[in-house]
Amino acid sequence: MKDVDRGALAISAALAGVAGYVDAIGFLDTGGLFVSFMSGNSTQAAVEVLGPAAGIALASAGIIASFVAGVVVGGVASTVLARPRAWIVGSSTVSVALVAALALGGEATLWRVALLAAAMGALNTLFLADGRARVAITYSTGTLVSLGLALAGAMTGGSGRAWQRPLLLWSSLVGGAVVGAVAHRWGSPLALAIAAAVLAAVTAVLAIRGSAPTRGSGAAH
Template structure:
């Protein structure tokens, strides 16, 4: 996270809020599964296998697979600038598609797979050496960073490293609160709001890239 500048961090926070928002909607609609928090789905799958058999674990495992495929697709769609635009824009389109399915096919599992795919893709926003530099949707990694930063604070190695992971975690948790509230408007409307935010984020990335290109000439 240290290599991401302030503008990049702002975008990461927007996407993290959106991820928490979408995850809350998915959690409510699926009755307890996640579209961005795959640790929870993995645990749920293990419990389902033991209590109800392998077939009961299909849905949480399929969400994990969709998320991984989203990460894979996001990492393959171009170089850094193009990947960011395409990953965020593609996620916006996917969330909008899920909103449409919520209207016409509300029980269709595809709409949750699409959301998990989209949330996987946004984790490819900042990559370095084959790893995501910013944990957009997974709070566990962010909390590990927070704990390490607090250790650094206590030992005098860094006074401010704890701030970014705390803000990032707070954005994800806050987004979940907003998503749960927005769900009262209905799944379709609440997801369209998320799609709109992602579309604006993609547009901001395009304008930023074009601005750099113009300044370079």
């Protein structure tokens, strides 16, 4: 994360905010499942798989599979396309906008939630290095580990500023979730349309930047 330039960090923070925002909406729409936070879905599936709510376990597993599928698509795009970042965020924009339009038809359905999960999964492939994501976009556990290690480093003679970037990304995710919970009161179609508009703006920024590789190109867990 420390090798990512300020422009890429700003984009990562904006996308982390969108991820938290969309996750809050998905959580409220489904009554307890996530579209960005797969650790939560994994625990949910494990707890319910042998219980009376096995359907919830299957739903959680389906969302996890969709998230991974989004990562796969983004990873392939990052490999085969010359300038993939605007394409990846643009595709996520279309997916979220489509779900916003479909949400006008009524309550959330599993496949619509799965489409959101795939879009969030793809965002994690924006900054890759050595075959892995280097900047956390949709999850907070790894970011908090990075924050803790940076604080430990600062206490033992290391950089006194390294903790700022993971704190920014975690704060963006949590702040986005708060805003998403508020926006959900206006209805999922409008709330998701706002998320799609923000993603469209990020897509435009990436297109203007030419999706040029950043210094030490990097997105992490």
